[in-house]
Amino acid sequence: MPSRHSPPDIAPLQPTAVSNNHHRLHTLPLIIAGSLILTGALLILFTILLYRKLYRNRTAPSDLISKSPQHYQCRRFSYSQLRRATNSFSESTQLGHGGFGSVYKADLPSGNSLAVKVMDSSAGSLQGEREFHNELSLSSHLIGSPHVVSLLGFSSDRRGRRLILVYELMANRSLQDALLDRKCEELMDWNKRFEIATDIAKGIEFLHSCCDPPIIHGDIKPSNILLDSDFKAKIGDFGLARVKSDDLVSGNDTRILIEEEEKRIDVGDDNGSILEETESVITVFEDGNAVNLSPETGASPGAGSVLSPETCAVSVLTASSGAVTGLSPEVGLEKGSVSESCLEQMSVESSSKQKVGSRRDWWWKQDNNGGSRGGIESGSVKDYVMEWIGSEIKKESDNNKEWVKNGDGSSSVTKKKKKEKKRKPREWWKEEFCEELTRKKRKKKKKKKKRGLSSISSIDSWFHRDDGDDAASVHDQSHNPCKRKKRNSIDWWVDGLSGELKSVIGKKNSQDSGLWCDVNVQKSGGVSSTPSMRGTVCYIAPECGGGGVLSEKCDVYSFGVLLLVLVSGRRPLQVTASPMSEFERANLISWAKQLACNGKLLELVDKSIHSLEKEQAVLCITIALLCLQRSPVKRPTMKEIVQMLSGAAEPPHLPFEFSPSPPMGFPFKSRKKAR
Numbered sequence: 001m002p003s004r005h006s007p008p009d010i011a012p013l014q015p016t017a018v019s020n021n022h023h024r025l026h027t028l029p030l031i032i033a034g035s036l037i038l039t040g041a042l043l044i045l046f047t048i049l050l051y052r053k054l055y056r057n058r059t060a061p062s063d064l065i066s067k068s069p070q071h072y073q074c075r076r077f078s079y080s081q082l083r084r085a086t087n088s089f090s091e092s093t094q095l096g097h098g099g100f101g102s103v104y105k106a107d108l109p110s111g112n113s114l115a116v117k118v119m120d121s122s123a124g125s126l127q128g129e130r131e132f133h134n135e136l137s138l139s140s141h142l143i144g145s146p147h148v149v150s151l152l153g154f155s156s157d158r159r160g161r162r163l164i165l166v167y168e169l170m171a172n173r174s175l176q177d178a179l180l181d182r183k184c185e186e187l188m189d190w191n192k193r194f195e196i197a198t199d200i201a202k203g204i205e206f207l208h209s210c211c212d213p214p215i216i217h218g219d220i221k222p223s224n225i226l227l228d229s230d231f232k233a234k235i236g237d238f239g240l241a242r243v244k245s246d247d248l249v250s251g252n253d254t255r256i257l258i259e260e261e262e263k264r265i266d267v268g269d270d271n272g273s274i275l276e277e278t279e280s281v282i283t284v285f286e287d288g289n290a291v292n293l294s295p296e297t298g299a300s301p302g303a304g305s306v307l308s309p310e311t312c313a314v315s316v317l318t319a320s321s322g323a324v325t326g327l328s329p330e331v332g333l334e335k336g337s338v339s340e341s342c343l344e345q346m347s348v349e350s351s352s353k354q355k356v357g358s359r360r361d362w363w364w365k366q367d368n369n370g371g372s373r374g375g376i377e378s379g380s381v382k383d384y385v386m387e388w389i390g391s392e393i394k395k396e397s398d399n400n401k402e403w404v405k406n407g408d409g410s411s412s413v414t415k416k417k418k419k420e421k422k423r424k425p426r427e428w429w430k431e432e433f434c435e436e437l438t439r440k441k442r443k444k445k446k447k448k449k450k451r452g453l454s455s456i457s458s459i460d461s462w463f464h465r466d467d468g469d470d471a472a473s474v475h476d477q478s479h480n481p482c483k484r485k486k487r488n489s490i491d492w493w494v495d496g497l498s499g500e501l502k503s504v505i506g507k508k509n510s511q512d513s514g515l516w517c518d519v520n521v522q523k524s525g526g527v528s529s530t531p532s533m534r535g536t537v538c539y540i541a542p543e544c545g546g547g548g549v550l551s552e553k554c555d556v557y558s559f560g561v562l563l564l565v566l567v568s569g570r571r572p573l574q575v576t577a578s579p580m581s582e583f584e585r586a587n588l589i590s591w592a593k594q595l596a597c598n599g600k601l602l603e604l605v606d607k608s609i610h611s612l613e614k615e616q617a618v619l620c621i622t623i624a625l626l627c628l629q630r631s632p633v634k635r636p637t638m639k640e641i642v643q644m645l646s647g648a649a650e651p652p653h654l655p656f657e658f659s660p661s662p663p664m665g666f667p668f669k670s671r672k673k674a675r
């Protein structure tokens with residue numbers, strides 16, 4: 001009998017293998033998923049670590065800085081100690097407010113007091129961080145001058161969001177604050193002012209001549225001049241300063257560049273820029289709903305609109321600087337603040353018109369900023385201003401129709417009487433401007449008849465004036481009484497503004513409007529100035545604005561403006577009284593030039609000053625005018641200035657173009673007549 005073989009144990013094995021396979025099939029995706037999750041988690045962890053590392057690097061520069069040997073002399077302060085010393089950075093300890101934060105007085109338990117500048121980097125201000133770095137990195141160069149504010153150290157909070165610079169405390173805060181806001185009695189003594197001027201000059205000379213390599217401050221202005229308890233001046237705030245390194249243009253190169261630039265402008269302008277400018281004005285206003293900007297034609301009814309004095313004043317003053325204490329009749333010609341929206345509008349629009357200039361150094365680079373020669377071309381400045389005025393005119397035109405009629409003399413007597421009753425503070429402005437307009441209108445008609453010249457808006461001609469032309473025109477007019485007659489207060493007022501506008505418009509800043517906001521006087525008495533990478537409007541040299549060539553001569557120019565401010569006790573741009581005649585004084589630089597041409601320099605001196613040394617005052621103004629020459633090469637060096645101020649060098653002569661007119665009736669015969 002055949003033995004019956006039991007079937008091999010394969011059959012029962014089969015289900016096991018199947019189940020194993022099944023098991024494998026089940027686990028494989030799990031393994032894959034698991035490994036994917038693990039990889040993902042690792043990636044996320046890595047990213048987080050990387051991000052934290054980068055973030056830490058960005059927000060806590062002080063950690064890095066402390067490792068750098070060149071900062072070892074700068075002490076690192078304990079944040080909590082500083083916080084306690086400033087009462088948690090309370091307002092009561094606030095000394096002032098700048099572009100990138102506030103300055104507090106810190107009273108240490110030892111009895112010493114310090115000034116603590118807090119920059120809140122959580123606001124995302126890269127520029128603030130840069131200034132922080134810049135100031136720290138320069139501190140090692142700045143030791144040894146009694147005319148420079150000492151940087152004692154730095155600090156930052158645990159998360160590195162608050163960056164702190166610690167300075168010696170300057171009891172009388174800034175010159176801006178003491179002279180222009182608080183009007184300290186001590187500064188009404190001429191000797192004190194002269195001493196301050198000399199100290200500042202010595203401080204800048206130290207930066208230019210004693211530091212190796214030289215340092216260019218880049219932002220000389222009253223709010224960066226600090227006064228100790230004896231009102232001795234020291235230069236502070238080196239956030240925009242820079243070491244003059246080899247990659248920077250040397251003095252000679254600067255000269256070549258400037259000469260090339262001047263040639264380019266001469267040739268460029270000849271090649272039609274003036275024509276373009278004229279055309280652009282017409283186009284702008286034709287586009288702007290047939291708004292006629294010419295005061296002459298604008299005054300006529302039906303012209304669609306008119307350039308009201310308010311518009312003119314606000315636009316030009318706003319454009320020029322925040323340093324305007326009197327803006328328009330609406331603000332009562334007292335301290336007022338420039339409309340922020342206007343400033344923003346100006347900055348935003350202007351920045352879009354700028355040509356972005358390329359500079360090697362980050363110092364010059366600014367978000368949304370840059371540009372060639374003053375950050376903009378003259379045409380675009382004017383276009384911008386014209387456009388802006390045009391838009392303001394549109395707003396004004398509806399309100400001002402009555403005024404236009406009045407200006408034209410067509411309104412009824414009864415209406416006039418009614419208006420007189422309601423006379424608002426701004427009325428004087430309108431009336432005076434109407435007179436101005438009608439006068440101009442008459443003159444223009446005469447001109448047309450005589451010469452048959454094409455009509456160009458007088459506003460247009462205002463903007464054709466450049467800094468250089470300004471001087472020339474001042475001189476020209478002073479030497480030619482006939483020409484001078486043609487100028488009126490408005491002309492003088494607007495004189496020189498094109499250069500300032502260039503600076504303004506080249507200053508768009510991510511944090512604020514980019515304008516000098518000295519009008520925003522803080523509660524503490526401090527002021528907020530422009531946190532600009534290029535200096536401050538009205539103080540910045542024409543060639544430096546908008547990323548131009550930087551040299552020591554930029555500081556010399558700023559010193560010139562500061563000197564005028566010091567002597568006159570007023571801001572570079574301000575209207576202090578209501579009459580139209582005051583407009584000619586609104587622009588301090590133009591006014592100084594005008595007085596120089598008329599041989600009346602001493603009229604510039606602050607009336608509140610006592611014990612005036614007239615010779616010294618004339619010396620100061622003369623030096624200021626030398627510093628304000630358009631060509632940097634012509635400006636004196638700080639060393640020369642110190643020598644002049646200290647009497648070690650001969651007192652300088654006024655630049656030719658500002659020297660007083662020669663006596664009339666000069667016996668000069670032309671060849672033609674002689675024959």
Ligand SMILES: Nc1ncnc2c1ncn2[C@@H]1O[C@H](COP(=O)(O)OP(=O)(O)OP(=O)(O)O)[C@@H](O)[C@H]1O
Nearest residue numbers: 096097098099103115167169170173174223529530
């Ligand atoms: N060391 C100091 N001692 C006393 N007060 C100071 C000191 N440093 C600054 N201040 C005060 O704080 C104010 C603000 O200074 P800060 O340098 O921050 O800004 P600013 O120079 O006014 O403007 P910007 O930031 O545009 O340069 C100064 O105007 C001054 O009144």
